[in-house]
Amino acid sequence: MSKPVVAIVGRPNVGKSTLFNVLAGDNIAIVKDTPGVTRDRIYADVNWLDYHFTLIDTGGIEPESKDIILSQMREQAQIAIDTADVIIFLTDVRQGLVDADAKVADMLRRSHKPVVLAVNKVDNFDKFLPDVYEFYNLGIGEPMPVSGASRLGIGDMLDAVVEHFTPEQLEQEEDERPRIAIVGKPNVGKSSLINKLLGEKRLLVSDIAGTTRDAVDTEVTWEGKPYVFIDTAGLRRKNKIKEELERYSIIRAVTAVERADVVILVIDATEGVTEQDAKIAGIAHERGKGIIIAVNKWDAVEKTDKTIYEYTNRIREVLAFMSYAEILFISAQTGQRLPKLFEMIDVVIENHSLRVSTGVLNEIMTEAVALQQPPSDKGKRLKLYYMTQVSVKPPTFVIFVNDKELMHFSYQRYLENKIREAFGFRGTSLKFFIRERKEKDQ
Structure with a gap:
């Protein structure tokens, strides 16, 4: 299923990174425990109500001089126009409306992509509202007061973003072609x-x-x-x-x-x-x-x-x-x-998209446990109760255990290797979720 893509565009220092981090929450695009992959946080998965989308930060190098800032913003706007379904254009109520904002707004308007205009750093709505209205002059719709730092107005802004998603972007694709x-x-x-x-x-x-x-x-x-x-x-x-x-x-x-x-x-x-x-x-x-x-x-x-x-x-x-x-x-x-x-x-x-029956999976798990004893810590040993496949694309498995903390990365990899030995799964990653079940739940 493909998710809509939302990009943030704005001048340096208007608070793009702060907003990105607030929206990304804990779901930050850094791969943990993965040697060889470190990454700038260019994208993150965001869930809002029942909507899931990919958020992209078009930022990058923060230039010094004014004309470079404008050319960089145009680049960033172009990236957003090329790749995003909806664009959040972030401005700054304290710096007010500046020339670069107007020039980028022109580009965004001409692209006919849906744009949500957010005016950041509005920590006090009563005090700053008159200054927010100034941004109507950009001619790209209603300015929405937000504060990334204080997390104000974020919900209203996201409501405005998801309103632009089309049914096609949200539906599972009917298209069967790979x-x-x-x-x-x-x-x-x-x-x-x-x-x-x-x-x-x-x-x-x-x-x-x-x-x-x-x-x-x-x-x-x-x-x-x-x-x-x-x-x-x-x-x-x-x-x-x-x-x-x-x-x-x-x-x-x-x-x-x-x-x-x-x-x-x-x-x-x-x-x-x-x-x-x-x-x-x-x-x-x-x-x-x-x-x-x-x-x-x-x-x-x-x-x-x-x-x-x-x-x-x-x-x-x-x-x-x-x-x-x-x-x-x-x-x-x-x-x-x-x-x-x-x-x-x-x-x-x-x-x-291969599915493996629960019975067969549990046979493999039992055999794997017999061949290599699960790890233990301070006298407590990991017990594996049950394993089932919950979805495909990629094949995703849930393993029920007595204590999640005892499931070491290396033992999980050992189980994955056993499953791969039995079914191949060439060319696809496998995902595992470890769930706890107390003894009395058995």
Whole structure:
């Protein structure tokens, strides 16, 4: 199910980060216990009443001079316009309405995307209300007084945000076609790959990093079966600073991954696997998607009989948190192993939505416990009562135990490995929830 995306745009120091943190609550986008993945908090999951959406902070580097601030805000607004379903435009009641606000408001108005105008730092409604009305002059609707720091007016603002969600954004997609997001750093060959699959130059491709236009959904039929490919290429400017390019491509990846069943992470074979690849992979892992790592430009690599083996080990090392991911060596240029890619997509989709009966799961659990005794602490031993699968995409299991604290990460991983030994689950992460049940509940 894809969730609506909401982006926050605003000048430096109007309180974007504070608002982001308040809305994100504890659900902060940092992967815990995951080696190799650290991340700026660019996105977070937010739940408001019965609505779930992904919040994106378009921020980034805070510039010094006024004209740079305006060009940066335009960049951020453009990112928001490109990727978000609803935009929160944050202004500051204490600094009042400034020229940069008006210029960005023009851009947002012309985009015809729904915008919620929030006026921040209104800690006292009676005192500041006359100043809030000044923001009507932006011509993008009613200004909503909020205070990120004091958490005032946040509920009304979120009500206004979710009003803009369309039924299509909120409903489970009826579309049965598998959705595949092609993600990766700029210039690793994402568009060339889609062009090759399509057999036509649908997307603008050139050798300059950042020349593809926009995320495009493309239907590809393979052996009579339709697939929808979501292309995340699409950086519009070539003169960006490196960190900005990275932030932008990560935001694009978040929004595409959100809509996909399977994520193909494209890595440039001539460069090897990089830290930014790990960041993008971390998003797909955290979102519980099916994952295939496609090592592109394989035809351009000098090979010995050990090359594939060495390469695979290196990827497994850097992306140690997703040892389940499938790896395929391809060339978008020559079409090498592309038929294999579809076979792999089918396998991963099947595993991503595989259900295992409770009886069989408990047999595996009992056998695992017999082979390796659960951990104990201060004389108290972990007891596993029962295990059941509660959902798919990704396969999600609940294990009932006597004491959650005793379930060490390593024992949970041992159980996961046992389940994988029995059912494969290649290409998909598995999620586990540990619930306590007192002895007397038995």
